[in-house]
Amino acid sequence: MLTTYIKSIGQYFIMIYETFRRMTKTSELRRLIVQELNDLIVSSLGIVVFISFFIGAVIAIQTALNFSNPFVPKSLIGFAARQSIILEFAPTFVSIIMAGKVGSYITSSIGTMRVSEQIDALEVMGINSLNYLVFPKIVAMCMFPFVIAISMFVGIIGAYFAGVFGGFLSADEFLAGLQEDFIPFQVFYAFLKSFIFAFILATIPSFHGYYMRGGSLEVGHAATTSFVWTSVIIIFTNYFITQLLLS
């Protein structure tokens, strides 16, 4: 069991190394990157906006309902919403949602190519299949922090709507809370970790798809395993980065 894990970790790092070797023709690579940007980033915006708006709204309502002390300023609702959304919800939880959406897409698409011998076909042609399949995904996922920025913005809008139009606080109070004790480094921290999560989101599902064996049933199994491992590693990395940068 332990040997298998150690072997897999080694194989993962070899995969990363191979991904950056023997580059595919630039013209083809450009086309692949644009296609991956559409499949991985643009097509995820809808679900990210939807979830961010309503989670932002729920954060505001929950915070408001839990502040029963009249001496606690209502602006804290805006403050709590900002902190929760920027520090954790947008970068970490949106990444886990993306592990389900983007991760399973990556694993199943690469896994199906493995099962139907399309990866072998690339190799026979003398093409570095890892570079052809994984590198464009890594480049496209570099745009992931923009998705996180949109999630932060929409989440705060959701909190504003729920807080202000729900009658929990005034618009001025919300805006005051939003600006209270603002530390720009925390935004940097959020984007830094979303950038690292983007790399994890592109590579771990690719690893599970590329090295899978078997038929269509195993493709489904690989997609599930990939989601579990991507989530576990995102949560572990989140703890590690937070400890390193904020504590």
Next chain:
Amino acid sequence: MIKVKDLRKSFEDLEVLKGVDTEFEKGKTNLIIGQSGSGKTVFLKCLLGLFVPDSGIIEYNGRAYQNFSKSEKRDISKQMGMVFQGGALFDSMTVEENVMFPLKMLSNMNLEQMKSRVEEVLNRVNLVNTNKKLPSEISGGMQKRVSIARAIVNKPAFLFCDEPNSGLDPRTASVIDNLIQEITHENDITTVINTHDMNSVFEIGENIIYLENGVTAWQGNKDNIYKTDNQKVNDFVYASNLFQKVRIAQREGL
């Protein structure tokens, strides 16, 4: 020409190839036959460079693959065309894009030249009006032809086919067999076909290698496979009643 000397390949404790010795001739259709599990696919994948053999020598045009530098290995793989059992066509690409793919990736042709070459090979495999169709929109036989077109578009020196007529009706299978043989003769290439199909053996078997338990048990051609006294080959080739009757009829001069 491809020469193979004492090729061995194992997967953990399972020894699949136990010392294959053979020679595939240029300008001929070379067939690898054998029962399931005899090591045919592993052998083919070793020839393609998809599996690294444990020991033994594979020579392409007189030079051992093991002695090639990395760039020479890439060059030799560019001279190979492969027809996979299931076609292995890229699902998201049209027929034209599939056939054009090796040219886009490996040649310096401009778009017009590539289109003209694609048209030429699609006509050669008798595929018309399918350029803009996706692989899922054409029949199995057509998919095999697209796969052949993609394999020959770069004018390879070596053509490998893994069960090219599996899953096809006898007439289409025969058309595919003849197409591969014609292409082999026209372009003077070394073609290696992995097959279970006895019709292919009797139709296009210019050089036949019978593998059993990972070793070469017999080598000959479609003419002398009728006459061989090798019991293992006879048991395999004449396993079906039809071929047994054909053999008896031939021996009795009917």
